[in-house]
Structures are given as C-alpha cells and as structure tokens.
Amino acid sequence: MKPKVLVLPPQPLLDNICSARCRELLESEFTAVWNHTGQNFSEQQLAECVGGVDIVITSWGSPAITERLIDIGGDLYAIGHAAGSVKDMVPKSAFQKGIRVFSANSRMARTVAEYCLTAIMTLFRPLVRYDSEVRQGKWKPFSFRGRELGGSTVGIIAASAVALQFIKLLKPFGVQICLYDPYITEAEAASLGAVKCTLEEAMRCRIVSVHAPSLPATANLITKELLRLIPEGGVFLNSSRGAVVSEEGLTAELQTGRFQAVLDVYVEEPLPMDHPLRKLDNVLLTPHIGAETVEGQKDYMELILEDILRARRGEQTFYEVSERMWDMMGHPGPKRRS
Structure with a gap:
C-alpha cells in the first residue's frame, strides 16, 4: 500500500x-x-x-x-x-x-552561499553603478576602479551549512579563511581549508560573513564593540539572522563610513521605512531573499x-x-x- x-x-x-x-x-x-x-x-x-x-x-x-x-x-x-x-x-x-x-536546509545552503559570493562581488565590482554612470555620459573616472577578492582575508562566523558551502565557493579565489566556531577543532577547520580563530580575529578580517543560527546563546553575538574591529574599507555580510548582530551598533558603525555592508536579514522584517539603515549609501539592503x-x-x-x-x-x-x-x-x- x-x-x-x-x-x-x-x-x-x-x-x-x-x-x-x-x-x-x-x-x-x-x-x-x-x-x-x-x-x-x-x-x-x-x-x-x-x-x-x-x-x-x-x-x-x-x-x-x-x-x-x-x-x-x-x-x-x-x-x-x-x-x-x-x-x-x-x-x-x-x-x-x-x-x-x-x-x-542543506539544499538551501547552496543557494544562500551563492548569494553571499554575489553580494561581495557586487560591492567589489559595482556593475549596476557602472551602468548608471555610463548612461549619464561618464567614462572610466578614477572612482570607477573596483577591487579584487583574491588575496583577501575572510572571517566566517559559525560553521553552518551555508558557511561550509560558502567556503567551497571562495576556494578558487585564493583567500585566507579564518573560521570562528566554538564547536569545531583546529583539525576540522583545517580540513575545510580554514584556520580556526577567535571571534575577535574573525572580525578583523577584510571580509566578515555571519552564519550563526538564532539561539539564546547567539543573541547579539556580534556586539557594537566587535563591530568596531572591522577594518577600514572592510565588508560586513549578514545572511543568517538579524538577532545575531547588534543592529544599533552596526548602524552606528556604518554611519562612520569606515566599511561597507550587505544585509539580507534584520531584527524586524520587513525593515521599517524609517530605519536609519535605509539612509546609508554604504550598505546594500536585500529583502531576506538569499535562499530564494x-x-x-x-x-x-x-x-x-x-x-x-x-x-x-x-x-x-x-x-x-x-x-x-x-x-x-x-x-x-x-x-x-x-
């Protein structure tokens, strides 16, 4: 039957x-x-x-x-x-x-990992902006120069299913991956092609990508103090859950203009119309669509x-x-x- x-x-x-x-x-x-x-x-x-x-x-x-x-x-x-x-x-x-x-969940991880790579490349090589500038009659001014992913340090917060897929996508670019996850060993990190590191070390990388689950233990895991460790010209990416990051602290740090960010998740969704993140031009906002x-x-x-x-x-x-x-x-x- x-x-x-x-x-x-x-x-x-x-x-x-x-x-x-x-x-x-x-x-x-x-x-x-x-x-x-x-x-x-x-x-x-x-x-x-x-x-x-x-x-x-x-x-x-x-x-x-x-x-x-x-x-x-x-x-x-x-x-x-x-x-x-x-x-x-x-x-x-x-x-x-x-x-x-x-x-x-593990199939969705592949999709979100592609989103993460696309998000970073969108900031490094802003093709939509290039298109807009050309349509306005501008042609290759100094400010058009993009950046390369190769040789970057990438801090991965939590060895989630998405993070593991993201690490695979990053490997051909020759990046150095620093992985923070209290539940993995140095040998396990090495088997993934990463170096086990502290949370502070991960936050000091040129690119920081958050993949921690939303649990009581991870609420506001990324504090305003940790966000201050992101280097000048860095990129912060959150495709996991808004509650993992101090949104107030992140907003304050982004307002300094020191680094860029891509956010797909927020504490409140949809993101309120009067939220100060909407007014910043150094953050790329997407509507929790990484898995779609x-x-x-x-x-x-x-x-x-x-x-x-x-x-x-x-x-x-x-x-x-x-x-x-x-x-x-x-x-x-x-x-x-x-």
Whole structure:
C-alpha cells in the first residue's frame, strides 16, 4: 500500500516548491492529500485531517506540528519540511517517538552561499553603478576602479551549512579563511581549508560573513564593540539572522563610513521605512531573499520526498535531521510570506 502523504503548502506556494518531477513522485509513489483551500491551514484544520496520515509535508507558513497533532496523527512515519530550519516546526519529542524528520536546509545552503559570493562581488565590482554612470555620459573616472577578492582575508562566523558551502565557493579565489566556531577543532577547520580563530580575529578580517543560527546563546553575538574591529574599507555580510548582530551598533558603525555592508536579514522584517539603515549609501539592503531562486525552490519538496523514499527502503538519507542537529539548529526568524 502506498504511504499517505498530507501536502500542506497551498497554491500558489505549491507551484514554487513542487516541480513536475515532484508531482510525478507524489502520484506514483504516494497517496497524496492536497490542501485545496488556497491558504495555509490553521492548527485546527490540520488536526481534522492529520489522522491516518503517514507523512506530512510542510513549508513556509505551515502550522507547527505540535505534540497534540502528533498524538492525533497516530502512527506518523515522517515530517518533511520543504524549507529551512525545523526548530519551530517540529517538537523535540518527535524524535523520541521515532518520527523521521527531513528538511531542505542543506539544499538551501547552496543557494544562500551563492548569494553571499554575489553580494561581495557586487560591492567589489559595482556593475549596476557602472551602468548608471555610463548612461549619464561618464567614462572610466578614477572612482570607477573596483577591487579584487583574491588575496583577501575572510572571517566566517559559525560553521553552518551555508558557511561550509560558502567556503567551497571562495576556494578558487585564493583567500585566507579564518573560521570562528566554538564547536569545531583546529583539525576540522583545517580540513575545510580554514584556520580556526577567535571571534575577535574573525572580525578583523577584510571580509566578515555571519552564519550563526538564532539561539539564546547567539543573541547579539556580534556586539557594537566587535563591530568596531572591522577594518577600514572592510565588508560586513549578514545572511543568517538579524538577532545575531547588534543592529544599533552596526548602524552606528556604518554611519562612520569606515566599511561597507550587505544585509539580507534584520531584527524586524520587513525593515521599517524609517530605519536609519535605509539612509546609508554604504550598505546594500536585500529583502531576506538569499535562499530564494527559481531552481532552488523547485528542488525543495522533490528532494524531501526522494529522501523519505530512501528511508523507507532502508537506504542512506541526505536531508534527514537528527535530534542532535535539531538541538544545534537556529530558529527561522521573522515570519515570512506564505
């Protein structure tokens, strides 16, 4: 008998994260129950249809799978999250009850890592500005000169899945990578092509990229004092979570004009219209979009379903979340669109 899967993402989100191949899998390998309401279920709506289901597929905006829902579901085999962190989506008790948990987090990491590299190169070689200047009749003044990434020191804050992918993308440029993460050893850092360093040492690099999860222990991890260590002409990048950085301290340091920044995440999202960051021309602001590409999103649900099938066949999985991984995961941050 085919496993019964409850697919929670509604239209139009479903079209973004479920490819044609994904639909084929759902039709051929599962008995799919779809959300036809056009909006995300409430917890009560989910409670009314989770009974007798083997697998629940969630994504952005889906209600959390609470202990109550797990009890109603009975013999739930797996929960697959076609998005990132499952910290606020699945309770820790799910692992203790033998439920398999899957997430597209590691696939998203590749997408965010590309964003990080693109962000840095956008500051170093500002092609949009060049285009604007040429259209205004300007031609190669001294100020047009860009900078090169090669030979830079790059401070990586936390060895997250995104950070590991970012390090791979940086390797061909011949940069020196300083990695701060209290949970890795010098040998582990070396195996990644990095040097283990202190947080202060990482902050003194020409490029500083933050990848720490949002946890109680990482709240305001990057303090205003640490931000003062960023060198003149440096670049600060945050694609992780706004709560990890002292936003007030960062704003104050950017107002000095000493360095540039690229920010994809903020303490409050969307960024308030009257926020002083909006007035600074040395910061590039993006709308928490680092993980959003056409190709990436089309992969999410398909990869999760394929991994669940591997698990059922007793094969190695690639997107499964263990209890230890759950412990280390950050919270997904401000609510996103559905």
